[in-house]
Amino acid sequence: MTVALVLLTLLVGAWLLAVIEAWLTTGRLRPVAPLLAGLSHLGRESILARKPDRLFFETAPVLLLVVAVLGAAVLPLAPDLVIADLATGALFLNAVLAYVLVSLIMAGWGPNGAYAMVGGWRFLGQLIAYSMLIVMPITATAMRAESLLNSAIVESQAGLWNIVYQPLGFVLFFIAAIALAFRSPFDLPTAPGELAGGVDAEYTGVRLAVLRLARLVMVITLSAATTVFFLGGWQGPLLPPWAWSLIKTLAVAVSMLLVGFYLPRIREADLLGWCWKLGIPLALLNILIVGLLILVVP
Amino acid sequence: MSEAATTLAGARKGRPSILRRWVGQALARNLSCLVVPGPEVALAHGLDLAAADMRIAATPRDATVLLIVGELSQKLDEATAVLYAQMPRPRAILVLGGSAPSSLPQADVSADLSQTELMEAATRLQRLLAEDAFAASPDDFDSSILQAKTEYVCPMHPEVVEDEPGSCPKCGMDLVAREAGGDSDAGEHDHDHDHEHHGHEHDHDHEHESEEHDHHHAHHNDHGQSHEHHHDHEHHQNHKRAHDHEQHQGDDDHEHAHCHEHEDHGHQQSTAQEQSGTEYICPMHPEIRQNEPGSCPKCGMDLEPHKPEEDEGVREGVPEHDHEHHHDHSGHDHDGHDHSDHDHDSSGFMSMVEVTKDLPRSADGLAMDWLEVPFGPCFPGLPGGLKLTLTLDGDGVTEGQATSLVAMNTSSEEVAVETFIERLAAAMPLAPVSYRLLACRAIEQAAGLEPDPAVERGRAAALERERIASHLGWLAQLGRQLSFVWLTRRAAALQLETQRADREQLVALRPALQSLIARLEHTPLLKARLKGIGALPHGSQDLRGPVARASGRTEDARQADAMYRELGFEMRAESAGDAWARLRQRHVEIMTSLDLVEVAGDPELPKLRAIDNPSGTGEATVETPRGRATLRLTQERGQVVSVELDSACSQHIGLVADLVEGQELGDALVAVGSLDLSPWEVTS
Numbered sequence: 001m002t003v004a005l006v007l008l009t010l011l012v013g014a015w016l017l018a019v020i021e022a023w024l025t026t027g028r029l030r031p032v033a034p035l036l037a038g039l040s041h042l043g044r045e046s047i048l049a050r051k052p053d054r055l056f057f058e059t060a061p062v063l064l065l066v067v068a069v070l071g072a073a074v075l076p077l078a079p080d081l082v083i084a085d086l087a088t089g090a091l092f093l094n095a096v097l098a099y100v101l102v103s104l105i106m107a108g109w110g111p112n113g114a115y116a117m118v119g120g121w122r123f124l125g126q127l128i129a130y131s132m133l134i135v136m137p138i139t140a141t142a143m144r145a146e147s148l149l150n151s152a153i154v155e156s157q158a159g160l161w162n163i164v165y166q167p168l169g170f171v172l173f174f175i176a177a178i179a180l181a182f183r184s185p186f187d188l189p190t191a192p193g194e195l196a197g198g199v200d201a202e203y204t205g206v207r208l209a210v211l212r213l214a215r216l217v218m219v220i221t222l223s224a225a226t227t228v229f230f231l232g233g234w235q236g237p238l239l240p241p242w243a244w245s246l247i248k249t250l251a252v253a254v255s256m257l258l259v260g261f262y263l264p265r266i267r268e269a270d271l272l273g274w275c276w277k278l279g280i281p282l283a284l285l286n287i288l289i290v291g292l293l294i295l296v297v298p
Numbered sequence: 299m300s301e302a303a304t305t306l307a308g309a310r311k312g313r314p315s316i317l318r319r320w321v322g323q324a325l326a327r328n329l330s331c332l333v334v335p336g337p338e339v340a341l342a343h344g345l346d347l348a349a350a351d352m353r354i355a356a357t358p359r360d361a362t363v364l365l366i367v368g369e370l371s372q373k374l375d376e377a378t379a380v381l382y383a384q385m386p387r388p389r390a391i392l393v394l395g396g397s398a399p400s401s402l403p404q405a406d407v408s409a410d411l412s413q414t415e416l417m418e419a420a421t422r423l424q425r426l427l428a429e430d431a432f433a434a435s436p437d438d439f440d441s442s443i444l445q446a447k448t449e450y451v452c453p454m455h456p457e458v459v460e461d462e463p464g465s466c467p468k469c470g471m472d473l474v475a476r477e478a479g480g481d482s483d484a485g486e487h488d489h490d491h492d493h494e495h496h497g498h499e500h501d502h503d504h505e506h507e508s509e510e511h512d513h514h515h516a517h518h519n520d521h522g523q524s525h526e527h528h529h530d531h532e533h534h535q536n537h538k539r540a541h542d543h544e545q546h547q548g549d550d551d552h553e554h555a556h557c558h559e560h561e562d563h564g565h566q567q568s569t570a571q572e573q574s575g576t577e578y579i580c581p582m583h584p585e586i587r588q589n590e591p592g593s594c595p596k597c598g599m600d601l602e603p604h605k606p607e608e609d610e611g612v613r614e615g616v617p618e619h620d621h622e623h624h625h626d627h628s629g630h631d632h633d634g635h636d637h638s639d640h641d642h643d644s645s646g647f648m649s650m651v652e653v654t655k656d657l658p659r660s661a662d663g664l665a666m667d668w669l670e671v672p673f674g675p676c677f678p679g680l681p682g683g684l685k686l687t688l689t690l691d692g693d694g695v696t697e698g699q700a701t702s703l704v705a706m707n708t709s710s711e712e713v714a715v716e717t718f719i720e721r722l723a724a725a726m727p728l729a730p731v732s733y734r735l736l737a738c739r740a741i742e743q744a745a746g747l748e749p750d751p752a753v754e755r756g757r758a759a760a761l762e763r764e765r766i767a768s769h770l771g772w773l774a775q776l777g778r779q780l781s782f783v784w785l786t787r788r789a790a791a792l793q794l795e796t797q798r799a800d801r802e803q804l805v806a807l808r809p810a811l812q813s814l815i816a817r818l819e820h821t822p823l824l825k826a827r828l829k830g831i832g833a834l835p836h837g838s839q840d841l842r843g844p845v846a847r848a849s850g851r852t853e854d855a856r857q858a859d860a861m862y863r864e865l866g867f868e869m870r871a872e873s874a875g876d877a878w879a880r881l882r883q884r885h886v887e888i889m890t891s892l893d894l895v896e897v898a899g900d901p902e903l904p905k906l907r908a909i910d911n912p913s914g915t916g917e918a919t920v921e922t923p924r925g926r927a928t929l930r931l932t933q934e935r936g937q938v939v940s941v942e943l944d945s946a947c948s949q950h951i952g953l954v955a956d957l958v959e960g961q962e963l964g965d966a967l968v969a970v971g972s973l974d975l976s977p978w979e980v981t982s
Contacts, residue, residue: 025783026348036324040362043321043431045310045386047359114671118693118963125693184781185823192356193679193779194964204359204386264780264824267964268693 003083009246010072013223014216017253024261038209046205049111057110060199061207063103065214071096071221076151078234078241089150090142093225094135097180100218101127104182104189104199107211111202119189119198125268126179126188129275133176136283137169140290141229154233161232165293168286170230172279177222177256179271181215184260188268223252306426307403308382308389309433322431325362325388326424329353332361332385334378335675335704336682338775339727340367341790342767343411344797345394350413350420356678358384363423368411368727369396373703374683376401377675383439388431390423403439450475578603668696675703675977679779679967681728683977684951686970688958695966700954702977706943715741718931718938719906728771728976731764732922735904740929741938744916745909754861756902761920762891763804763901766811767796768923769844769884772974773818776881779971780827788814801900808892815885828878832957832969835875840949843925845973848883849875855921865897877972884974912936922946924974947979 018034049057074089076082086092101123108120142148144165145156163170179186190198203211227233227248234241236248312318330353333340337354340347345367347354355361358381370378379401382391391402395411398404407422409415450473452458452466458473465472578601580586580594592601674685683704689696706725713721719741723734735757742749770793777786792810799807818824834841834849846853850873856862857869870886872879895901917930925946932940950973957973958966 025787026353027787028348033328036328039321039324040328043310043318043325044362044388047384047386114669114690118690122693184783187781188964191964192781194967196678197357197360201357201359208360260781261783263822264777264782264785264827265964266823267827267962269962270823270826 002081005081006072006077006083007069009077010069010217010220013220013246013250013253014213016250017216017219017257020254021257024257038213041204041209041212042206044205046207047202049113049202051112052202053106053110053112055110056106057202058207060103060107060110061203061211061214063099063106065210065217067096067099067103068214068217068221072217072224074150075221075224075228076154076233077224077245079151081234081242081245082151085149085151088148090138090148090153090229093150094138097134098131100180107199107203108189113202115195115197115201116199119191119195119201122191122198122268123182123189125272126182126186129272129279130176130179130186133172133275133279133283134180136280136287137166137173137176138229140166140169140283140287143287143290144294150228151233154228154235157230157232158235161235162230166230166286166290168282168289170226172283172286173230174226174252174256176275176279177226178259181218181222181256183215183219183256185263185266186271187260187265188271191265193265219253219256220249223249223256226252305433306388306390306406306430307437308385308387308391308406308439309430309436310387311436312432314432318432319428322388323428325431326427327351329363329420329423329427330355330361331363331365331392332358332381332676333365333367334370334381334682335367335374336680337778338771339682340365341771341774341793342728342730343367343395344794345411345413345416346794347416350417352420358382359386361385362389362427364389364391364402366391366393366396366399366405368394368724370399371683371704374675375399377685377703378402381676387436388427390427392419392423394419403437673967680970681775681975681977684975686954686958686967688963688966690963693963695958695961695963698955698958698966700951700970700975702947702951702980704977705980706978707981712937712939715909715912715933715936715938716906718941722929726976726978728978729764729768729922729924731760731903732920732927735761736918736920736922736927736929737931738904738906739918739920740916740931741933742907742909742916743918744914744931744933745912746914747907747909749861750907751861751864753902753907755865755898756900757904758859758861758865759801759895759898760901760903762894762898763796763799765891765923766804766888766895767793769888770796772884773814776971779967780824782821782824785818801895801898804892804895811888811892815888819882819885824881825878828881828968828972829874829876831877831961831965832880832972833874833876834953834957840952841925842946842949843921843923844880844883844887845946845950846925847871847887848879849873853926855919855926858919862894865894867894877968880972880974922979924950924976924979927979943981945979945981947976948981950975951977951980 015034018037019029019031022033023029048054071093073083074086074092076085104123105120108116108118108123110116141153141156141162144162145153147153147156157165182189188198189195190200195201200208200211224245227245231248231252233248234245236244239247329351331347332355333347337347347365352363352365358364362385364378364382364385366378378399382389382402390406391398391404393405393408394416395409398408406426407419409419450460450463452469452471452473454471455466455468458466458468460473463473463475577587577589578591580597580599580601586594586601588601591603593599594601669690670687671690672685672687674680675683677686680686683702684700685703686698686700688698719734719737722737723730726733738757739749770789773789774786774793777783777789792807792814795807796804834845841849841851842853847869848871850871852869852871854869856867859867867890870890872883872886913934915930915932917928919926919928922945927943927945929944930942931938953973954970954975957969961969
């Protein structure tokens with residue numbers, strides 16, 4: 001039951017996100033558009049590139065989807081609405097997200113095309129940039145909760161949400177999450193204007209449908225994670241807990257889309273430079289501040 | 299008039315069923331188009347695809363509709379066939395304002411170039427897709443373009459490449475056949491490529507290869523005989539259509555035809571090579587050079603013969619189609635190379651050490667595959683019709699060059715002056731008004747007419763309006779290149795509004811244009827993305843238009859124009875010479891042009907004034923949106939007999955090689971994009 005509810009939430013979230021994305025790019029609000037797009041992908045030929053690495057090519061989209069769903073599995077949408085509230089939930093999320101890289105390298109290598117391959121390896125550079133900025137802000141939230149249990153992290157924000165308690169951590173995590181989901185302005189591996197789709201370039205038909213779905217679900221998962229770690233999770237007045245989770249998650253997801261809508265793609269060298277020279281010192285500072293606050297404020 | 303076929307040529311195989319009907323309807327309501335030559339051309343023609351419920355696809359893989367805008371050149375026609383082959387079925391062809399390319403099946407829907415026709419055509423296309431997306435026995439698409447083509451080269455002069463068999467104009471030797479589109483550049487580099495792309499494939503083709511070696515011997519021992527072998531070979535090729543096999547043949551053949559120094563048989567050529575002062579260098583250590591064959595003291599590899607003067611000569615002979623044809627076979631040319639022919643051997647195991655051991659080291663010391671990857675002619679981040687060939691070393695560009703597949707051919711036959719004006723304007727879809735004006739002025743000047751201030755005023759306004767629209771089109775293209783969706787939407791919408799606006803409407807657009815510009819100059823990341831990219835020093839030669847002015851050069855044909863002085867034109871120039879300066883320069887020019895239109899009055903499309911004396915020679919210069927263009931023509935009895943066009947893009951396209959070298963891929967593409975090349979305005 002819980003599993004079904006969580007999966008349903010992910011699908012509904014992905015659908016809403018696709019509707020909003022299409023609205024931003026075309027200026028038309030068409031709720032059926034994502035369903036039609038999905039259906040038309042299913043009806044198209046699923047072309048296999050010449051001399052592909054079949055295993056990598058076939059596995060990559062599915063792996064990305066699995067990663068996104070596994071990540072969502074440890075995020076509580078309500079006090080009792082979580083597939084697995086692991087004692088190491090926050091850590092598990094980090095571990096799962098590492099497989100995004102694996103999936104993209106496979107998607108880059110598999111189809112045996114230059115654009116895809118450059119895109120895949122670009123993401124390796126991107127991982128080096130964002131990964132510490134995913135881990136370190138989560139660490140600071142776990143410090144405050146004194147637990148890696150995701151539901152405990154939500155409960156620790158009962159008085160004050162982490163977005164206020166550690167705003168620096170929120171900003172860093174939010175940016176890193178967009179980079180992890182490789183959405184614009186961090187869409188270096190797909191880069192339509194530079195690599196004509198990059199890792200997506202060779203996928204058609206059903207495989208493309210899975211890949212697109214996986215990318216949307218990934219955004220929802222990361223938005224849910226942002227909600228859990230920084231926005232007080234399910235907490236809020238009047239509405240039932242699941243509704244709060246849903247609202248906050250969608251709000252975060254939409255703001256991720258909006259950031260991409262209004263910004264040009266970043267240069268890869270700038271991304272690495274800023275993440276390491278600015279982001280990581282700030283993340284350390286965040287941990288230091290949170291540490292001091294924990295010691296000073298009872 | 300819009301015409302529609304009754305069945306869909308690109309239907310997918312499958313018996314019609316309820317589910318498939320749904321899919322067809324979904325496809326029909328979700329039209330994604332691959333625009334050929336490019337979305338910017340559609341915009342320049344005033345087509346609003348979003349209004350017709352069509353989405354622009356970034357890749358052929360994601361497209362249902364191949365939307366062809368206007369007439370295509372022969373080369374673009376061929377490239378389009380490849381793109382079409384890459385689109386998954388069900389797929390449809392929509393041709394607007396042109397004839398269907400000869401290499402493609404009949405267009406499913408064709409219509410004129412206008413928004414109303416587009417809307418109507420989109421509806422027809424939707425009906426067609428909804429009903430006929432699946433067919434029990436769809437037609438195969440097997441264009442001759444997708445087959446290997448044979449071209450003829452001289453075994454001694456690789457720069458001699460002909461389409462027909464014959465003899466070499468330099469040495470009189472009979473030309474030998476090879477597959478067009480093989481690796482055609484020479485030098486050490488070529489060797490690397492051969493390794494990458496074909497080296498290991500030979501395993502599958504052993505018998506064949508040994509046969510080829512015989513050919514090789516033959517043609518070194520006895521040149522007279524060798525071509526016969528090759529002719530046989532060619533015969534062979536034309537009959538056999540097994541793609542892979544054929545491709546290998548072609549490549550092998552080509553390598554040998556070129557006398558390329560494949561390490562196994564480099565020594566066979568020693569006599570010929572020594573006579574022409576060949577050096578032997580290590581493929582891994584370029585500093586090891588000696589005059590005779592041997593092995594490298596550092597790594598023990600056999601040295602490669604290398605003829606220093608060969609590089610340039612051969613590169614000139616590079617055929618236009620180059621790598622595309624590799625992909626024609628596989629049907630996914632769009633994506634550049636098969637990068638890993640070497641990695642999928644029978645065991646399925648790939649070793650990076652093995653794969654990279656013979657490769658050249660990059661500037662950073664890493665050994666990587668150097669891939670020669672085509673970008674274009676229909677690449678989402680570049681102007682349509684422009685083909686950029688970049689040699690990629692990872693994400694870095696080691697070298698690149700740009701060619702235009704739609705270059706204008708000015709050596710045309712005699713045409714009536716009116717026809718000439720229409721033709722020239724139609725040949726430049728990104729700046730038709732400027733070239734119409736240029737032609738009118740040159741013809742009037744040839745006829746000895748003095749400029750008429752009243753007419754010139756309306757013309758200047760039309761030219762400035764086109765400049766605003768063109769710069770907005772460039773901004774939309776920048777947005778596409780950088781996935782900056784807001785910019786693409788906003789700039790494209792403003793461009794469509796500007797194109798046919800009169801003075802009042804243009805003045806009313808001022809706040810919108812101002813806010814677009816102000817917003818762009820304060821967009822986070824944009825400055826970081828463009829600053830310092832594609833810098834052209836102040837002293838660079840051959841710069842014109844906004845590109846020149848962004849480097850601080852006071853180069854503007856409008857300064858010499860009496861009409862512009864009267865309108866109060868004042869040139870303003872940036873100085874940094876990089877992509878950011880070019881963006882700001884275009885911003886400044888949008889506002890300057892708006893001021894000029896405001897003073898000049900309603901734009902009037904240039905029309906040829908009445909001419910009394912239809913003979914003579916005339917020359918005119920117009921500052922087009924991309925820079926100064928000069929047209930010199932001679933007319934006799936109302937016929938244009940000779941034409942000479944000197945345009946900004948012809949100069950700028952030559953800058954590409956220097957701009958991209960050593961840059962990161964993203965920066966290289968931004969640098970090329972910032973030049974605002976219009977491949978149509980390149981004269982061949």
